[in-house]
Amino acid sequence: MRLIIAEKPSLGRAIAAVLPQPHSKGEGFVRAANGDVVSWCIGHLLEQAQPEAYNPQYKQWRLDHLPIVPNEWQLEAKAQTRKQLSVLRKLVKEADSIVHAGDPDREGQLLVDEVIAFLKVPATKRSSMQRLLVSDLNPQAVTRALQQLRPNKDFIPLSVSALARSRADWLYGINLTRAYTLKGQQGGLKAVLSVGRVQTPILGLIVRRDNEIADFISKPFYEVFAALHLNAEQPLSFYAKWLPSESCQAHQDDEGRVLNPKLAHNVAQRIRQQAASVTSIERKLKKQAAPLPYNLSSLQIDAAKAFGLSAQQVLDSCQSLYEKHQLITYPRSDCRYLPTEHYARRSVVLSAIANSANELASGVAQADTQYRSKAWDDKKVEAHHAIIPTEKSLDIQRLSRYEQKVYQLIARQYVMQFYPAFEYADTRIELDIAGGVFVATERETIKLGWKQLLPARKQSDQNADQDPSRPSLPKLEKGQVLWSGEPDVQEKNTQPPAYFTDATLLAAMTGIARFVTDSELKKILKETDGLGTEATRAGIIELLFKRRFLQREGKSIRATDLGKALVAALPEACTLPDMTAQWEKQLNDITQKLLNYDQFMQPLALQLDALINQAKQLDIGRFGGISMPAFKPRKGGSAVRKSTAPRKSASTDKSTRSIKSKRKPKAW
Numbered sequence: 001m002r003l004i005i006a007e008k009p010s011l012g013r014a015i016a017a018v019l020p021q022p023h024s025k026g027e028g029f030v031r032a033a034n035g036d037v038v039s040w041c042i043g044h045l046l047e048q049a050q051p052e053a054y055n056p057q058y059k060q061w062r063l064d065h066l067p068i069v070p071n072e073w074q075l076e077a078k079a080q081t082r083k084q085l086s087v088l089r090k091l092v093k094e095a096d097s098i099v100h101a102g103d104p105d106r107e108g109q110l111l112v113d114e115v116i117a118f119l120k121v122p123a124t125k126r127s128s129m130q131r132l133l134v135s136d137l138n139p140q141a142v143t144r145a146l147q148q149l150r151p152n153k154d155f156i157p158l159s160v161s162a163l164a165r166s167r168a169d170w171l172y173g174i175n176l177t178r179a180y181t182l183k184g185q186q187g188g189l190k191a192v193l194s195v196g197r198v199q200t201p202i203l204g205l206i207v208r209r210d211n212e213i214a215d216f217i218s219k220p221f222y223e224v225f226a227a228l229h230l231n232a233e234q235p236l237s238f239y240a241k242w243l244p245s246e247s248c249q250a251h252q253d254d255e256g257r258v259l260n261p262k263l264a265h266n267v268a269q270r271i272r273q274q275a276a277s278v279t280s281i282e283r284k285l286k287k288q289a290a291p292l293p294y295n296l297s298s299l300q301i302d303a304a305k306a307f308g309l310s311a312q313q314v315l316d317s318c319q320s321l322y323e324k325h326q327l328i329t330y331p332r333s334d335c336r337y338l339p340t341e342h343y344a345r346r347s348v349v350l351s352a353i354a355n356s357a358n359e360l361a362s363g364v365a366q367a368d369t370q371y372r373s374k375a376w377d378d379k380k381v382e383a384h385h386a387i388i389p390t391e392k393s394l395d396i397q398r399l400s401r402y403e404q405k406v407y408q409l410i411a412r413q414y415v416m417q418f419y420p421a422f423e424y425a426d427t428r429i430e431l432d433i434a435g436g437v438f439v440a441t442e443r444e445t446i447k448l449g450w451k452q453l454l455p456a457r458k459q460s461d462q463n464a465d466q467d468p469s470r471p472s473l474p475k476l477e478k479g480q481v482l483w484s485g486e487p488d489v490q491e492k493n494t495q496p497p498a499y500f501t502d503a504t505l506l507a508a509m510t511g512i513a514r515f516v517t518d519s520e521l522k523k524i525l526k527e528t529d530g531l532g533t534e535a536t537r538a539g540i541i542e543l544l545f546k547r548r549f550l551q552r553e554g555k556s557i558r559a560t561d562l563g564k565a566l567v568a569a570l571p572e573a574c575t576l577p578d579m580t581a582q583w584e585k586q587l588n589d590i591t592q593k594l595l596n597y598d599q600f601m602q603p604l605a606l607q608l609d610a611l612i613n614q615a616k617q618l619d620i621g622r623f624g625g626i627s628m629p630a631f632k633p634r635k636g637g638s639a640v641r642k643s644t645a646p647r648k649s650a651s652t653d654k655s656t657r658s659i660k661s662k663r664k665p666k667a668w
Helices: 009-017 079-094 106-118 123-127 139-146 152-186 199-214 246-251 261-271 296-307 311-324 340-356 358-365 401-418 449-453 502-510 519-524 537-546 561-569 577-591 597-616
Strands: 002-006 024-026 029-031 037-040 046-048 075-077 097-101 220-229 236-243 274-288 422-433 436-447 481-484 488-493 550-553 556-559
Touching: 002 009, 002 079, 009 029, 009 037, 009 097, 009 139, 009 311, 037 079, 046 106, 046 152, 075 079, 079 106, 097 106, 097 123, 106 152, 152 561, 152 577, 152 597, 199 502, 199 537, 199 556, 199 561, 199 577, 220 261, 220 422, 261 274, 261 436, 261 488, 274 436, 296 311, 296 401, 296 502, 296 537, 311 401, 311 537, 340 358, 340 401, 358 401, 358 449, 401 449, 422 449, 502 537, 519 577, 537 550, 556 561, 577 597
Parallel strands: 002 037, 002 097
Antiparallel strands: 024 029, 029 037, 046 075, 220 236, 220 481, 220 488, 236 436, 274 422, 274 481, 422 436, 550 556
């Protein structure tokens, strides 16, 4: 008997549906006519054992117990899914061979592997296990996947990486949360001060941004614009902006803005009613290819910008579109590329889009199916590919409002792959006026290409500094002499950075190198490295709200007094992204066989000792007088009332319970 173990029931049912019928259904499994049996986990069936499992004394939170470091790690069955674990225990004994059908990511790999190890499946049976990679629940896709099984041992590095992550998060979260909660109690604070290697740096990003805004002092700066006429008798033609020379640096800030009003007005006086000579004209034709299909983070960012959806609302909608409606492929992907073999199915997918979303039908009709964007690249596709629509059609009016919006974004991004590049021309004109350099720029759209699929309000691609109300540039020649009329001196004020929003916070988490302070680490980090994973980012952000470390003010995300107090109390290294970005890089190195488990875990144990010693020396006075904010759920709730995914404990930081409750907080 061949046993196929899926990550969750929905995937198990999709696999069973393509196996020979008739089927016989048992409790927690389906048996096909050919003898194959499909069973499933329900997310993680196992979890890291609690501290008291290693020593009963650890049930009480005490500083002198810390740090808690298990000699031999233990897993325990989750109470709510223990019954399904018993089903699998019986089936693995009966099975002649086993197929691993966890989700195609490192947590999905660990999720089934840890069950196999926990159930003590014999080594010979484990060594012959196969791996089924399903990213699309439609029958055709599942059938193809069953025909392309791979040895499970090829994916062991993924499992080791996830195991290292799980244990490291346990060590870091359990110990530091207990330490700072106890110190907070000593200072009169009645709250669990949970600490996590992902959640805390995210909180640190927001606290530092809030502080930067609070401390910001606006300063005036000045820009000078020359009003250019083709000659002294002609009306205004266009404006050109003054480019200060090196001799003006003493009057500028770090960003080159002129702070001295006398200098600006002196320049204006010098260029009033003067000849203006065109010293250079540069016109560059440029092309911009369509953006790649979405991974989860890029989809969440665009959905936040377009519709104001939170990361969790987008993830919930994606899970429903994937599992319930089977309209999109695997949603927790970190990849934006597609396998080349998928190109052959483009017409069927496009037809499904046109039948499902009426507003995209004309876009599909105009698509060039012979065009091939750079999205199809086998070298950049590993366990899973970009999120795209499936071959299934369904009137999206039957979907929830959020599901419709998310599906349309995904579908439109796919249709863009069959459109030519956006073509435009950038023109830059330099002029000499009374010895000063003035510059005028303009962007001209030549062909919209893929941008014609965007809403009309997004098709404009003006430069950020260009005022669209100003006149367009005339046709000029180098050496041509114009006339500088009445100049315009504009006083502006420096602006503080913007508060984080869902979109900008996600962008910061995925492009964390921008916020890393260590110059050497910044060099080795890629833009794709980030805080958390595609699967965990949404949950971690929501968790910070539930723990009352964050609050929303309109679209802005702000830190509460409680969140600020925690960040102020922690060592700076715990609140910066450097450490966790390094962790993510090392975890990825494990999956690439560039690092092993011990090389990752051993330095952590040494670091943990130092962090606990610092916590024990903390001045408890900093926790006095902090008010406890109330938790207010996001208006409108999640996109789906209840998530359709009993997702594994991939979330790097679990929710906590009050330390007054009978059960203590689990792993963070």
